Amino acid sequence: MPFVNSFCLNITLCHGHLAYLAITQTSLSFAIKNALTNSQKWLTLSSGYLREPNMIKICLIGDFKTCPDRSIYKMAAQLADSLSKEKGISLLPCPREHFTRPRSLNRIRRFQPDIIHLLGKPDPAELFRLKMAKLSAPRAKTVISAQQPVKTRTVRNMLSYVKPDLAICLSQKSAGFFGECGVKTVILPNGVDMTNFRPVSPETKAELRRRYCLPPNKLLLLHVGPVRAGRGVDLLRRLQNPDTQVIMAVSNPGIFNRTLLESLRKSGCMILTSFRPNIADLYALADCYIYPMLPEEDANYQIFSSEMPLSVLEAMAANLPVITTPFGALPEMFPEGDGLYYAQDDFEFLKAFQAYTQGTPVKTRTKAEMCSWPEVINRLKEVYTKLLNEKI
Template identity: 30%
Template sequence: MRWSRMREACRFFGLTPRAGSFAWSRGRRSKGASTHTIRPTGPAGSRRTYQSGPLASTTMRILLLGIDTTVLDEGAKNVATNLASVLAEVDEVLTIHQRRIVFPRNLLRAARFAPDVILSVHGPGPRTILLLFILRILCGFSKTVTIGTQPHDSPVMLRLMRWIGPHLVFAQSKSWRERFRQTGVKVCLLPNGVDLDKFVPYLDATGISKFREVLGIGEDQMVVLHIGPINDNRNYELLARLQRETSFQVIVIGSTSERCLPHLVAMLRSAGALVFMQYFPNISQVYALADIYLFPVMAASGSIEFPLTVLEALACDRPVASTPFRGLPDFLPENPALRYFRDYEELLRLIPELIGQAGGRVAVQEFSWRAVTNQLRAHICSELGVG
C-alpha cells in the first residue's frame, strides 16, 4: 500500500520511482530508443537505465551547482558559467545555485532531472561535502564531482571527505592534490580556463587614448592594474605603497557582487590610486590600459586556487607580475611576459624587465574553456565510467 501511494504521488509530479532503489526517472526516452544499464543505483537487481543512440557513449546529464550569470566578476561564478556553456553543447545540463538547492522546489527539480553526474564548483567545504552526499542519494546514487576552486582549510572537511567524499575531486594546485589524495578520494589536476574570444588584445589606439582621458590618466603615464574584490586578504597595502613610492598610476577595479571594505578603498585613494566599483563589459579595453597587470595576493584565502585575472591579462597580451600563488606556478611557468615575485623589493626589480613584453597570449592558448571542459569530461568518463 505504501509503495502504491508513493507511485501515485510521483506520477503527480511527473516522476517514476523504481522499487528497491532511491533512483527516479522521467520516461524521456523517445519511442523505439534502446536502453542499456550504465551503473547500479541500489540493491541487487536495481539498475539505472539511460537512452542509447548516436550520443550514448558521450552524452551525460549533469546537475551543476553554481551560478549561471552574465556578470562574471567573481571566480567560482565565472567557472560555473563557462563550464555550463561548453558542457551544454554536448550534455544536458541543469544549473542550480548551490545555496538554493536545499529549497524543496529545487530538490524536486534535481530529483526529476535524474543526473548522471552532480558537479559542484564551490569550495569544497564541509557543507559542500554533505550536500553532495545527500544529493547523491536523492538523485539515485549519481556520481558526485567537485572542483577545488577554493578549498576550505578545514580538518572537518577533510574528515568528511574521507567518510562520505565525492567520487572525484579536481584539484587546482599540486598542494591540494596531495591533501585530497590523503583522504582516499580519486583526484585529478584541472586548471581554470579563459574565454579567448572575449579576452583579446585591444589594438584600437584611439579608443585607448579616449579611455585614458575619461579616467584622467595622461598619455605617457605608466599604469599598473589589478582587478578583484577589495578585501583584507588581497594585499592591497602593496598596491598603495607602489602608488606612493613610484611613478606608476595604480588602477583597481573592484567586484560589484562582493562586499568591499571602505577603509581599504580609502587607503588606496588616499595614496593616489584610482578605484572603480563597477562592471566593465568591454574588459579587454580595461586590460589594454595596463603596462603591467599585478596580482599581489599572498594569503591562501585571498583568491581561488587558479586566479582567472592572470589568465585574462595574459590572453589580452599584457605582461603580468604575480606572487607564486597556489596553482599558478603549477600550470603557468615563468616566461618573458609572466614573472613571479615574493616581496615588494623583488617586484621593483622585475618591473623594468616586464614592461613591453609580449607573448602572454601564446602561453594561455591551451587554457581555453573548451580545452579545460574537454579535460574535465575525459577525466569523468575515464575515472568514473560515466558517459
C-alpha cells in the same frame, strides 16, 4: 489495451509538445519513433528522462549569477554555458542558492544524472549539498571542483562521510590534501574566455583611455579584486608615482577594508567600485597587471582567491605583462618568462616592474592558450568518460 493507453498519456517531449498515440501496437511504435526524432536531447517519461545513445548526463551545482566582476560566479556560468553547447552532454544546472528546495532535489531525482559535479571551495555546507544530491541520484558519480580548498578537520571528516568519487584540483598541494582524505584526484586548470579577453592595437588602447578619461602617457597598472588586507593590495600604494597610475577594479565593493581603501585613494590610486559588465576594456587599456596576493603562510588565502585566479588568466589572455606572487597553482601551471614575473616581496615586485619597463617581449597569451574554454572542456569530457568507465 489499458496499458498502452496509460503509457501514451505520459509521453511528453522536453519542449512541451504532447505526442498523441493511437491505441494500436503499430501506431504506438510509429509515434515513439517520431517523438525520438523530433526531440533534440531526451524524452521525459513519468518515471524520469531518456537519453540519446552515448549521452552523458551531468548535474552541475554552483553559483551561476550574472556578475562579470566576481570570478567564482563567472567561472561557474562560463563552464555551464560551455557544457550546455557540447554534443554528447545533457546538462542540468542547479543554482546553489535554490538547492535545498524540494523542487531542485526532485529535478535531480527525475533527471538521474550520471555525474553530479559540485563547483566551489568546497566547504562543509557545499559537501552537505553534494550528499543531498547523491541521495536523490544514488547511482551517480560525484565530482568536486576544488577552487578554494578549506583544509580543516571538519572538511576532512565531511570528505570521509560524503566520499566523492573524484576531486578536480588546481594544484598538486590541493591534490595531496584530497588524496590524504582518500579521494581520487586529477589536475585541471580553470578556463578563460580567449575571445573576449584579447590583445588590442595601440590605436584601440589610446581610444579606450580617452573614453575612460585616463592619462594617455602614463604607465597604467591594473588590479582586479576586493580590497582586503590578505590580498596584499597595500603594495599598490608604493607603485603609484607621477609616471605610473594604479587602477583597481573592486570586484566586491560591499566587502572591503575601508581604512585600506582610503589609504589607497590618498596615495593616488584610482578605485573603480561600480559594476562593470565591460571589464575586458580595463585589461585592454592597461599596460601591466599586478597580483600581489599574500602567500599561504602569511594569510588564510583560500577565503580570498581561487588557487588559479581568473583575473590573472584574463590578463594573460589579453597578452598583458603580469607581475604576481607565486600563488597557488600559478607556478605549477605557468613557467616564469615571456612577460610573466613572480615576486615574493616588495623589493622583487619593484625589480620585476623595472625589468618589465625594459621592453621584454610579452607572450603571456601563448601561455594562457592551454586554459581556453574549448581546451578545458575537452579535457573535462575526457575526465567524465574515464570516471564513468572506472579508469580513474
